[in-house]
Amino acid sequence: MTATQKTCLVVDDSKMIRRVASRILRDLQFDATEAGDGREAMVMCRSSMPDAILLDWNMPIMDGLSFLKSLRKEPGGDTPVVVFCTAERDVTKITEALEAGADEYVMKPFDSDILESKFAEAGLV
Amino acid sequence: MSGVLSLDPSYYEALKRLTLELAGVKLGDDHTFLVETRLSALARKEGFENLSDMIDQLFSRGQTRLAIQIVSALLERATRFFADREGFEILGDKLLPALHPLYRGGTLRILSYGCSSGQEVYSTAILCDRMKDMFPDMDVEITGVDYPSLALDRAKEGRFTHFEVQRGLPIRHLIDYFTRDGEDWVIKDSLRRRVRFADHNLLSDTQSLGTYQIVMFRGRLAQYSPTAVVRIMRHLSALTSANGYLMLGSHEELGKINFGFSAEPVAKGCYMKPAEAPLEKLVAEPVRTRSTPPVEYKDINFA
Numbered sequence: 001m002t003a004t005q006k007t008c009l010v011v012d013d014s015k016m017i018r019r020v021a022s023r024i025l026r027d028l029q030f031d032a033t034e035a036g037d038g039r040e041a042m043v044m045c046r047s048s049m050p051d052a053i054l055l056d057w058n059m060p061i062m063d064g065l066s067f068l069k070s071l072r073k074e075p076g077g078d079t080p081v082v083v084f085c086t087a088e089r090d091v092t093k094i095t096e097a098l099e100a101g102a103d104e105y106v107m108k109p110f111d112s113d114i115l116e117s118k119f120a121e122a123g124l125v
Numbered sequence: 126m127s128g129v130l131s132l133d134p135s136y137y138e139a140l141k142r143l144t145l146e147l148a149g150v151k152l153g154d155d156h157t158f159l160v161e162t163r164l165s166a167l168a169r170k171e172g173f174e175n176l177s178d179m180i181d182q183l184f185s186r187g188q189t190r191l192a193i194q195i196v197s198a199l200l201e202r203a204t205r206f207f208a209d210r211e212g213f214e215i216l217g218d219k220l221l222p223a224l225h226p227l228y229r230g231g232t233l234r235i236l237s238y239g240c241s242s243g244q245e246v247y248s249t250a251i252l253c254d255r256m257k258d259m260f261p262d263m264d265v266e267i268t269g270v271d272y273p274s275l276a277l278d279r280a281k282e283g284r285f286t287h288f289e290v291q292r293g294l295p296i297r298h299l300i301d302y303f304t305r306d307g308e309d310w311v312i313k314d315s316l317r318r319r320v321r322f323a324d325h326n327l328l329s330d331t332q333s334l335g336t337y338q339i340v341m342f343r344g345r346l347a348q349y350s351p352t353a354v355v356r357i358m359r360h361l362s363a364l365t366s367a368n369g370y371l372m373l374g375s376h377e378e379l380g381k382i383n384f385g386f387s388a389e390p391v392a393k394g395c396y397m398k399p400a401e402a403p404l405e406k407l408v409a410e411p412v413r414t415r416s417t418p419p420v421e422y423k424d425i426n427f428a
Binding site for chain 2: 089090091094095098104105106107109110111113114117118
């Protein structure tokens with residue numbers, strides 16, 4: 001990782017999704033790390049707050065929305081740009097995510113173009 | 126790749142000529158597979174057994190309607206919401222404020238010339254809606270025109286796929302201006318009321334379209350032949366009202382012919398048409414792009 005390289009934590013219970021998303025993010029020059037659920041992600045954030053978080057909604061142990069609400073209360077937890085990345089497509093759910101502090105929202109399935117576009121919207125690329 | 130293609134190479138050459146003659150667009154040499162994919166879809170829709178049957182019929186009977194459909198399918202271009210974002214910043218930060226004093230109490234007309242599936246039109250409508258409190262006394266009417274095509278049909282319907290709405294469109298705009306309909310997202314009526322679409326051959330006479338204060342023709346010039354560029358620029362000039370603006374792509378610029386527009390851009394890719402337009406210089410140099418290599422049709426994303 002270089003001094004100027006941005007960090008992104010990919011939080012998803014699907015190993016395949018984490019792998020695909022991390023590869024895309026590395027192509028976008030991010031230093032990507034991975035967590036399998038909200039609790040693991042919280043431990044990692046407390047250790048080192050990333051610049052961005054790509055966050056799934058439905059996960060075991062701690063879901064994405066609970067994680068996001070907790071994250072925003074943590075010291076420095078207001079700084080990461082959080083992009084939800086989920087199969088949830090209801091406007092109600094999207095609104096709920098934005099009200100909880102999400103900056104952008106990706107609906108699965110996604111491709112590299114969409115991820116890049118959303119990260120650009122969030123001012124990350 | 127050519128081994129799996131069904132289209133005879135001579136047909137491909139004939140299609141290239143047809144596209145150049147009808148639309149002034151240069152097809153690239155190395156995207157026969159993508160061209161075949163598009164036309165195969167059209168052949169199925171039109172009830173032909175296969176693509177070769179459709180092309181046989183086109184060249185043996187010379188059907189105008191079929192020729193237009195084929196060329197339209199070939200010209201369909203992939204686009205996205207708020208494409209070339211710098212242009213939208215210029216529109217919001219410079220052009221609308223500059224035109225507001227002139228159109229206070231009236232209607233400002235914006236034209237997207239070659240609107241494809243409508244993302245540019247709807248992006249403009251969204252921008253204007255976001256800025257309506259700054260210009261409460263000015264209505265904005267946005268029109269999109271293009272060759273009749275499936276893309277234009279989709280634009281008229283205001284229906285976009287899950288993938289399309291995620292390219293360039295901030296999530297807050299999605300929930301503010303679209304409703305979900307199954308797998309698709311559809312423009313809300315409140316926004317749709319601000320826009321209209323019309324079939325129009327971009328090389329044909331524009332008199333029936335009227336004039337507009339802002340004419341958008343962004344990122345398209347390089348795909349046209351030099352002759353077609355001159356024709357299109359004359360049309361764009363006729364479509365732009367006095368004191369109005371032409372918006373090319375932010376990487377595009379006018380060449381030595383200014384077609385009645387200011388010689389120098391007021392912002393990147395953006396030219397004003399003075400109230401008393403100076404005479405066109407009679408130097409036959411086409412409009413050119415700056416800093417980017419010429420884009421042939423092969424560079425257009427067919428996906």
